[in-house]
Amino acid sequence: MRNVTEETLTQIFLDYCGPETTPRLRYLLEHLVHHLHSFVRETELTHAEWRKAIELLSKAGEISTPERNEFVLFSDVLGLSSLVDMVNSKPDATSSSVLGPFHILGAPDLAYGGDLKADNDGATVVVKGSVRDRQGEPIKGAAIELWQTAENGLYSNQDPAQPEYNLRARMHVGDDGGYALTTVRPAPYSVPDDGPVGELLHATGRQPWRPSHLHFIITAPGYRSLVTEVFPSDDPFLDADAVFGVREDLIMEYVEQTDKQIVSDDFEARQRLTSPFYTVDFDFILAEETE
Numbered sequence: 001m002r003n004v005t006e007e008t009l010t011q012i013f014l015d016y017c018g019p020e021t022t023p024r025l026r027y028l029l030e031h032l033v034h035h036l037h038s039f040v041r042e043t044e045l046t047h048a049e050w051r052k053a054i055e056l057l058s059k060a061g062e063i064s065t066p067e068r069n070e071f072v073l074f075s076d077v078l079g080l081s082s083l084v085d086m087v088n089s090k091p092d093a094t095s096s097s098v099l100g101p102f103h104i105l106g107a108p109d110l111a112y113g114g115d116l117k118a119d120n121d122g123a124t125v126v127v128k129g130s131v132r133d134r135q136g137e138p139i140k141g142a143a144i145e146l147w148q149t150a151e152n153g154l155y156s157n158q159d160p161a162q163p164e165y166n167l168r169a170r171m172h173v174g175d176d177g178g179y180a181l182t183t184v185r186p187a188p189y190s191v192p193d194d195g196p197v198g199e200l201l202h203a204t205g206r207q208p209w210r211p212s213h214l215h216f217i218i219t220a221p222g223y224r225s226l227v228t229e230v231f232p233s234d235d236p237f238l239d240a241d242a243v244f245g246v247r248e249d250l251i252m253e254y255v256e257q258t259d260k261q262i263v264s265d266d267f268e269a270r271q272r273l274t275s276p277f278y279t280v281d282f283d284f285i286l287a288e289e290t291e
C-alpha cells in the first residue's frame, strides 16, 4: 500500500495480516493496534515523547535478568497485571492477585501442621484454613503452595543470608480440605525502583511500597489454579499497593493469641509456640475447570 494516511493506517495494518493469522490473534491485534493508534492520534504524541517511551522499554530490556523482569514490573505498576486477573476471575471464587517476580519452582513439601518459621526472626503465625469449591465442599486433592518475605522484607532469592527455600513450602490439604502451618509475619517491601519503572514512579510522585502479604498458589485436579496473595487489614500500605493487588476478599487478620490450646496437638511447632503468637484463618474457594 503506497498511499498510507492517518485515517487508513489501522485498516492497512490489518489487511497485511495473512491467512495464517488465527482468528484470536487477528482479534487481539485488531484491538491492540486500534487502541495504540487512537492513543497517538488523541494525545498527538510528539517524537520526543515517543523516543522517551522507547528509551524506557530499552532500559527495561537492559536491566532485566532471569531474576528480575522489568517488563512484568511495568505491567504491574500500570495496573495491567491486575486487570488481567480481574477479567479472568470467576464469581464466588477467591480473587486472584499478582504472582510477582519472586516465586521459584521446587518449594519443599511440608506436612499438615508443619513448621516453616524454623530459625526466622519475628512473630510466630499459625496460618490455617481450607480449600473448598463454590458449593462449600472441601477439595480433597488440593495442593497449596506458600511463599513470603522474611521479617526483613526480603524473599529468599533476594537475600544471600537466607537458605535457598526459606519461607517457601508446598502442602497437600487433608480430607476436610484443611491446611495449617506455622510461619513468621512478613513485612511490607518496596518493588525495585532503581530502574525505568522507578523512573516512572518517581516522575508521577508514586511510592513503590506493597503491603505485606502471603503468596499462595492453589491447585487441584478439575479446578482452575488460583494464584493469589492475602493481606492483613492493619497494614499501612493496604490502600496504596504499588501494583494494585489488594481485593476486599483477600484481606485477613493477624489475631493475637496467648493460649496454645487453640492449636491442635498434631502441630509440629506447638511445643515451641511462645505467647503471644498470631493466627490467620483463610479459606480459598476454587472455580471448576470447565467454566
Ligand code: BEZ
Pocket (backbone or CB within 6 Å): 073, 076, 098, 099, 100, 101, 102, 191, 192, 210, 243
Ligand atoms: C511481589 O508480590 O512479590 C511483587 C509483585 C509485583 C511486583 C513486585 C513484587
Ligand code: FE
Pocket (backbone or CB within 6 Å): 100, 102, 213, 215
Ligand atoms: Fe510478594
